[in-house]
Amino acid sequence: MKHITKVYGSLYANNDIPLTLNKGEILAVVGENGAGKSTLMKILYGLEQPTSGEIYLNGEKQNFRSPHDAIAKKIGMVQQHFMLLEPCTVAENIVYGKEPKKGLFFDREGAVKIVEELCEKYGLHIDPRLKVGDCPVGLQQRVEILKVLYQDADIIIFDEPSAVLTPQEVTELLATMRKLATMGKSIIIITHKLHEVMAVADRVMVMRLGKFIQEMPITETNIEEMSFLMVGRHVVERHVDPQPTGERVLDVKDLVLAGSDAKNILDHFNMHVDAGEIVGIAGVSGNGQSELIQCLTGLLPPTSGQILLQGKDVAGHSVGEIREAGCACIPEDRYLWGCAKEATLTETAIMAHQHKPELSKNGLLNSKGAKVFTQRLLDNYDVRNSGQSQKAGELSGGNIQKLIVAREMEQKSPLLIAAEPTRGVDIGAIEFIHGKLLEKRAEGDAVLLISSELTEIMSLSDRIYVIYEGQAAGEFRKEDATEEDLGILMMGGKLV
Amino acid sequence: MKKNDNGLSLVLLRGWAALRQPLIAIVFGLLIGAIIIVACGESPLMVYAEMFQKSFIKPYYLFSTLVRSTPVIICAMAVGISWRAGYINLGVEGQMITGAFISTVVALFMPGPSFLVAIVAWVLGMAAGAAYALIPAILTWKFNVSMVITTLMMNYVASYITSYFVTYPLKDTAGDGLSIQTPEIAEALRLPRLSSTTTFNAGFIIAIAVVVLILFISRKTIFGYESKMGGFNPTFAQYGGTKQVKVMMITMALAGAIACVAGNAEVFGLKYRYTDGMLSTTSYAWTGLQSALIAGLDPIGMTVVAIFLSGLQIGGSAIQRSMGIPLEIANIIQCCITLFVSVKITIRFVKKSKAAAKEGGKQA
Numbered sequence: 020m021k022h023i024t025k026v027y028g029s030l031y032a033n034n035d036i037p038l039t040l041n042k043g044e045i046l047a048v049v050g051e052n053g054a055g056k057s058t059l060m061k062i063l064y065g066l067e068q069p070t071s072g073e074i075y076l077n078g079e080k081q082n083f084r085s086p087h088d089a090i091a092k093k094i095g096m097v098q099q100h101f102m103l104l105e106p107c108t109v110a111e112n113i114v115y116g117k118e119p120k121k122g123l124f125f126d127r128e129g130a131v132k133i134v135e136e137l138c139e140k141y142g143l144h145i146d147p148r149l150k151v152g153d154c155p156v157g158l159q160q161r162v163e164i165l166k167v168l169y170q171d172a173d174i175i176i177f178d179e180p181s182a183v184l185t186p187q188e189v190t191e192l193l194a195t196m197r198k199l200a201t202m203g204k205s206i207i208i209i210t211h212k213l214h215e216v217m218a219v220a221d222r223v224m225v226m227r228l229g230k231f232i233q234e235m236p237i238t239e240t241n242i243e244e245m246s247f248l249m250v251g252r253h254v255v256e257r258h259v260d261p262q263p264t265g266e267r268v269l270d271v272k273d274l275v276l277a278g279s280d281a282k283n284i285l286d287h288f289n290m291h292v293d294a295g296e297i298v299g300i301a302g303v304s305g306n307g308q309s310e311l312i313q314c315l316t317g318l319l320p321p322t323s324g325q326i327l328l329q330g331k332d333v334a335g336h337s338v339g340e341i342r343e344a345g346c347a348c349i350p351e352d353r354y355l356w357g358c359a360k361e362a363t364l365t366e367t368a369i370m371a372h373q374h375k376p377e378l379s380k381n382g383l384l385n386s387k388g389a390k391v392f393t394q395r396l397l398d399n400y401d402v403r404n405s406g407q408s409q410k411a412g413e414l415s416g417g418n419i420q421k422l423i424v425a426r427e428m429e430q431k432s433p434l435l436i437a438a439e440p441t442r443g444v445d446i447g448a449i450e451f452i453h454g455k456l457l458e459k460r461a462e463g464d465a466v467l468l469i470s471s472e473l474t475e476i477m478s479l480s481d482r483i484y485v486i487y488e489g490q491a492a493g494e495f496r497k498e499d500a501t502e503e504d505l506g507i508l509m510m511g512g513k514l515v
Numbered sequence: 516m517k518k519n520d521n522g523l524s525l526v527l528l529r530g531w532a533a534l535r536q537p538l539i540a541i542v543f544g545l546l547i548g549a550i551i552i553v554a555c556g557e558s559p560l561m562v563y564a565e566m567f568q569k570s571f572i573k574p575y576y577l578f579s580t581l582v583r584s585t586p587v588i589i590c591a592m593a594v595g596i597s598w599r600a601g602y603i604n605l606g607v608e609g610q611m612i613t614g615a616f617i618s619t620v621v622a623l624f625m626p627g628p629s630f631l632v633a634i635v636a637w638v639l640g641m642a643a644g645a646a647y648a649l650i651p652a653i654l655t656w657k658f659n660v661s662m663v664i665t666t667l668m669m670n671y672v673a674s675y676i677t678s679y680f681v682t683y684p685l686k687d688t689a690g691d692g693l694s695i696q697t698p699e700i701a702e703a704l705r706l707p708r709l710s711s712t713t714t715f716n717a718g719f720i721i722a723i724a725v726v727v728l729i730l731f732i733s734r735k736t737i738f739g740y741e742s743k744m745g746g747f748n749p750t751f752a753q754y755g756g757t758k759q760v761k762v763m764m765i766t767m768a769l770a771g772a773i774a775c776v777a778g779n780a781e782v783f784g785l786k787y788r789y790t791d792g793m794l795s796t797t798s799y800a801w802t803g804l805q806s807a808l809i810a811g812l813d814p815i816g817m818t819v820v821a822i823f824l825s826g827l828q829i830g831g832s833a834i835q836r837s838m839g840i841p842l843e844i845a846n847i848i849q850c851c852i853t854l855f856v857s858v859k860i861t862i863r864f865v866k867k868s869k870a871a872a873k874e875g876g877k878q879a
Contacts (some may be wrong), residue, residue: 318753329625339756348754356754359747366744368757373737 020348021070025058032058032231033069033341038224040174045196047208047216047237050226050249051445056209059226060176063207063465064096065218095172097163099179105152110134112151113166137165142198156303156511157188164195175199177208179386181215186473186506187305188238193219209247211446213242225249250446257478259457264481267327268345268434268465274324274334276310276489285321286309286489292434297456299480303509304471307489309351310482312469316348317341342371347430349423351438351469353416357423360412364404367411368393368418368426368472400425401451417448424452428459435459438469453479473502516776536856537809537820544852548844553842558676562840568578569837570830578713581783584825586611586794588722589777591810591817592729597770599733599812600742601749602763606651606666607774608800612639614644614775615782616677619789620685622700629703636704640779641772648672648771652763681791696790706784722818726774729814732769742766774800802828805853824849 020038024031033055040046048056061067063074065083071344074081076092083089086096103112110130119129134147143161145154151162160180168177177196181189196206196219210216216223216237223240225232225248232248276285285307289473292298303306313319315326317338326334333341358367369389374379378388393407400421404414411419420440427435437456441449456479459466470476476483483500485493485508493508504514549559592606597604618640625632633637651665657878677693706717733739742762745752753759778794786793794800802824803817810816831845 049622077590317755337756337758338753339758342756350754355748356750359751361747362744362751366740369740370744370751373740379737384735384737384740386735 020059020063020074021072023059023062023074025055025062025067026069026070029113033062034229034231036072036226036231038063040205040207042205043200043203044222045200045208045220045398047220047223048207048209048226048244049211049213049216050157050232051211051447054226054249055229056226057178058229060132060178060207060209064094070499090170090172093171093173094176095167095170095174096176097160097167097180099182101159101163103151105150105161107151108147109145109149109151109154109165110147112162113137113147113169115166117170129257133169134165137169141165141168141202143195156183157185157191160184160192161195172204174205174207177206177210177382179209179211181210181212183304183471185509187510189215203427213245216245218243220336227251228447229411231268237310242497245476246446257453257457259479261481262295262461264296265463268292268329269296269467270325270326270327271315272325274311274314274326275322276307276319276324282488283322283385284489285314285324288324288486288489289491290484290494291466292467294433294465295460295463296481297460297468297479299476299483300467300469300486301476301505301509302471302486306486306509308438308469308471308486311486312348312351312436312488315436315467316346332509342430343431345433346436347371347432347434348436349427349438349440350502352444353420353423354412354492358419360410362411363408364397364402364411364414364422365393365407367422368396370426372426372429396422396425396429400455417444420444421451422446424455426457432464434465436467436469440468441470441472441475449475469496473505477502477505485509522869525740535815536811537816537852540852541554541823541856543819543847545853546849551844551847552840554649557838557840562834562838565834565838566827566830566845568830569833570826574703575713576829576833578710578715580822580826580829582714582716583724583829584822585718585780585784586777586797586799587802587806587821589725589780589824590772590800591806591821592725592803592814593770593773593777594800594804594810595814595817596729596733596742596773597766598761598807599746600766601746602652602655602766603663604648604651604666604767604770605804606648607770607777607803608795609666610644610648610771610774611778611800612670612673612677612794613647614771614788615778615794616642616673616680617639617643618779619697619700619782620773622704622783623685623697629701633704634700637776637779642769644775644778645768645771646771647781648767648774651766652767656760656763670795670800674792677789678791681789685789687788693816694790697788699782699787704783705787706780714785716784718780721780721784722777725776726814726818729773733814736809738762738765777803802849808853808859810827824852836846 020036023033023036023038025033038059038061048059050056058067062069065086065088070083074083081092104115113134114130119133120128121129131147138144143165145161145165146157151159154162180192184192196208200206208220219236222234222236223245224234225245227249270286271290274285274288275283278284288311290298300308305341310319314321317336317340320335325332325336328341328344328346331344333344354360369378369392372392373384378385378392390407396402397404402418402422402425404418414422424440440452440456456466456468468476468480477500481497483495483497483505484491485505487508488511492515507514545563552559552562571577590611593607593610594604618636621636621639622632625635635762647669651662651669654660654665655662681697687694687696689698708714708716732740733743733778740867741752744755745757745759745762749759777799777814781794782789804823806817806821806824810820827845827849831842835842
């Protein structure tokens with residue numbers, strides 16, 4: 020790829036980017052969110068057309084108008100969000116789009132056989148008859164990889180492949196990549212996890228703000244240099260001093276949330292959070308975390324069990340009552356729960372504050388108070404904006420997240436639930452938000468951190484619970500927790 | 516200073532963005548109308564000039580336009596307040612009929628000093644309108660019934676029940692007895708005329724007062740804020756701890772009460788009696804709904820559009836009399852405008868889903 024430039028409006032998503040890939044090589048493309056990695060890959064995969072620049076494959080100029088063109092030239096992509104048909108079997112998913120036929124009909128047994136051969140050839144084992152919906156995330160990703168291999172791809176792009184995996188699954192994935200590379204496949208991996216880059220890549224290319232920064236063999240660099248190049252400055256390793264904890268702020272006892280079938284979504288879940296500590300909940304997403312948050316905040320009434328907030332049982336109370344009792348929440352999905360895209364920044368900022376005397380009196384809003392309040396949040400949390408009448412949906416993900424964090428911190432509540440507080444925001448915003456969570460802890464408040472980023476949990480939490488299938492599968496103090504142990508429990512394994 | 520400039524240009528940009536859609540739709544609507552006028556063998560420019568003359572320029576017609584726009588504006592407010600909170604209330608017509616009918620009955624039969632009768636009549640009517648709007652709200656809350664269906668169907672219920680009362684027990688037997696209508700209400704209860712030569716009356720002032728009230732509620736109150744957020748994103752409002760059932764009940768009750776005011780403006784300001792079908796055959800509620808759609812639920816925009824659409828109808832009937840162009844031309848233009856506004860919305864929707872599909876990857 021030569022001189023690739025992609026312009027959206029006035030924004031250069033890619034500015035004159037060169038990229039080369041040799042046969043049998045693993046190239047890591049690293050950069051912060053918004054650095055333009057995904058755009059570059061979308062261009063290579065035919066999802067986007069470059070504004071200018073050319074793509075050459077084996078010396079031949081290419082013009083990819085759609086992924087079909089790219090696939091025809093043996094370029095495949097393993098998406099971050101899997102594109103799988105959950106009710107169908109592994110085999111059906113893999114051959115989908117290029118099915119073996121018996122006369123006019125789909126050849127189911129033929130498909131199974133093809134997949135078995137494929138598994139054998141690449142040493143990626145999976146039962147082709149399993150339903151994809153029943154497979155854990157790691158296996159689903161394997162299905163995606165096999166699908167790309169079935170399409171006979173020589174170049175495979177992995178977009179943030181480890182985002183949803185447990186540490187063990189990541190290790191397996193990296194081994195798979197190495198194996199594919201030795202078999203002559205060329206691999207591009209997009210990521211911001213630098214230790215994975217160190218472990219697997221042959222070469223690394225760093226991007227920042229749509230620009231090509233540097234390219235080097237992996238043997239000539241290290242994590243510090245890469246992160247410096249990515250961010251443009253040095254990132255300080257966070258060191259959190261232990262501090263004594265206070266009284267119990269949140270005590271969850273035997274919490275049950277029944278599912279639509281016999282299985283409970285939350286199954287006698289127990290945990291507690293004390294004042295002055297950050298408690299992390301680690302787990303593969305979909306193990307009851309969302310429902311736990313919803314029960315704690317009053318969005319869902321639990322089937323049974325107690326939620327003691329400062330000694331008062333709030334299980335089944337309304338959202339308003341629970342907020343009143345001292346709980347604020349940074350929601351896991353900022354556009355679903357955290358804001359309305361059409362609402363102005365003022366309207367976004369005052370949510371759940373609107374009854375406070377600063378902002379209203381007798382049901383009448385104090386517009387001036389709201390303006391002052393909002394401006395304070397925007398300034399103190401460094402939210403880049405073009406005025407309070409700007410719409411929430413027009414801010415970048417990191418900025419709207421900072422505003423939401425600001426709003427919930429401003430509740431100054433004894434308990435703060437922070438669900439995926441840094442999902443999809445750039446390193447600068449991550450550092451900032453982590454700093455604010457630690458400030459909250461230093462003030463002696465309780466923080467419950469729910470995140471699928473294990474590193475986030477490990478670096479911030481004083482105590483860690485692992486949630487697996489709605490149960491607290493384990494509890495660790497920070498100094499006793501290792502990624503391996505957490506990973507085993509996250510997968511439903513047992514520690515010996 | 517720079518920030519202010521930004522703010523101002525942003526406001527201008529937003530204003531243009533908000534106006535562009537209805538303006539383009541109006542131009543297209545008039546163009547389609549022009550084609551039909553040409554088909555009728557007339558010159559569109561002449562016809563439009565005449566229509567414009569006889570709706571907005573000549574004082575007599577201007578007043579007729581304003582009189583006609585009175586219930587339309589108020590209905591638009593009732594539609595707007597429920598739609599902006601996310602409740603698709605198609606039952607403003609039924610709520611208007613119920614409320615106005617109750618007000619009329621009280622005005623006809625309640626003894627006592629007229630100011631007291633007037634107050635009780637309006638208050639009871641508004642309460643009836645509110646109660647009628649609460650029925651679908653309660654059905655939605657308790658049984659999760661689609662409000663679109665219930666509100667729409669309840670229009671017919673209200674219409675036929677009042678039709679029965681006007682046709683039989685409450686029918687005015689004085690005069691020729693051919694009209695299906697109630698007797699006239701006492702003179703002291705009527706809204707004062709504001710012009711000696713036309714029917715322009717205090718109802719229009721009430722309509723403007725309702726607009727101001729709606730503006731106030733939506734911009735200055737916690738209820739207005741919470742209902743607006745609920746309309747934008749219900750899960751966001753829920754997460755913020757707003758009591759959504761309460762907001763829904765207040766919203767629908769308010770819409771019903773306002774709908775009653777629309778009907779009352781017509782009964783007490785213009786006709787002085789309840790005539791069968793007077794509030795449904797005139798399509799006040801539906802014209803109000805179209806105004807709300809075209810103006811994107813902005814109260815001031817809805818008022819302007821409501822007056823414009825009413826002017827179209829007044830001008831349309833004027834040219835039918837003077838030029839022999841069928842009255843339907845006004846309806847065609849009005850519907851085309853609404854259609855073009857909706858087309859815009861649809862295009863945006865299609866674009867969005869296409870973009871989403873693109874995001875999702877076309878691997879298969």
